[in-house]
Amino acid sequence: DTEVTQTPKHLVMGMTNKKSLKCEQHMGHRAMYWYKQKAKKPPELMFVYSYEKLSINESVPSRFSPECPNSSLLNLHLHALQPEDSALYLCASSLRAGTDTQYFGPGTRLTVL
Amino acid sequence: GENVEQHPSTLSVQEGDSAVIKCTYSDSASNYFPWYKQELGKGPQLIIDIRSNVGEKKDQRIAVTLNKTAKHFSLHITETQPEDSAVYFCAASITHRGSTLGRLYFGRGTQLTVWP
Numbered sequence: 144d145t146e147v148t149q150t151p152k153h154l155v156m157g158m159t160n161k162k163s164l165k166c167e168q169h170m171g172h173r174a175m176y177w178y179k180q181k182a183k184k185p186p187e188l189m190f191v192y193s194y195e196k197l198s199i200n201e202s203v204p205s206r207f208s209p210e211c212p213n214s215s216l217l218n219l220h221l222h223a224l225q226p227e228d229s230a231l232y233l234c235a236s237s238l239r240a241g242t243d244t245q246y247f248g249p250g251t252r253l254t255v256l
Numbered sequence: 257g258e259n260v261e262q263h264p265s266t267l268s269v270q271e272g273d274s275a276v277i278k279c280t281y282s283d284s285a286s287n288y289f290p291w292y293k294q295e296l297g298k299g300p301q302l303i304i305d306i307r308s309n310v311g312e313k314k315d316q317r318i319a320v321t322l323n324k325t326a327k328h329f330s331l332h333i334t335e336t337q338p339e340d341s342a343v344y345f346c347a348a349s350i351t352h353r354g355s356t357l358g359r360l361y362f363g364r365g366t367q368l369t370v371w372p
Contacts (some may be wrong), residue, residue: 147299149299159325178339184363184364184365185345185362185363185364185365186300186345186360186362188359188360191359199359231299233299233300241351243351244290244302244305245290245302245360247292247300247301247302248297248300249298249299250298252297
């Protein structure tokens with residue numbers, strides 16, 4: 144089983160709202176990733192967690208705040224987003240960071256009004 | 257950093273024909289090359305991958321070839337079917353045992369359309 148789940152599937156929020164995206168995997172993977180994907184573009188790496196510690200932050204604005212409460216769960220907290228932040232947000236996981244295949248979830252389609 | 261070029265950006269084939277998508281990479285240290293298929297409204301799905309100690313890998317109708325000297329790798333789909341229609345992304349990565357790096361460098365994608 145190589146399933147990564149993400150909730151919600153769709154999210155519409157105003158620029159003053161606070162919301163969170165959730166990602167879960169039960170494959171025993173110790174690396175988890177957040178990507179942002181705009182239409183007709185490849186995924187862009189945002190954050191990498193390795194053994195529940197943040198190891199890569201690709202200079203993402205502070206209005207995006209990641210959290211890894213345990214080895215199976217990854218959250219992305221959103222606050223004061225801009226319309227240009229509207230995109231598909233993808234979560235991925237791999238057995239370990241840097242050496243193993245990444246498996247992607249279905250994504251959360253975010254629209255910022 | 258690594259730069260991955262992918263061609264063509266769009267590809268249309270008749271059902272039953274073969275499709276080939278090519279990628280080149282710039283960093284000779286890259287040693288892992290996955291291919292992802294992304295259908296509309298879904299996340300990327302790994303379809304095949306290859307590591308630099310292997311020149312070719314096959315899985316039913318899908319094959320990937322790697323030429324380390326020329327720094328290019330290709331995806332081959334035989335006997336295409338309408339359900340193969342999707343965007344395909346190649347990627348390259350430098351993997352190091354014990355490293356915390358997990359960076360995939362993606363190509364820009366190829367929209368494959370298979371006509372019945």
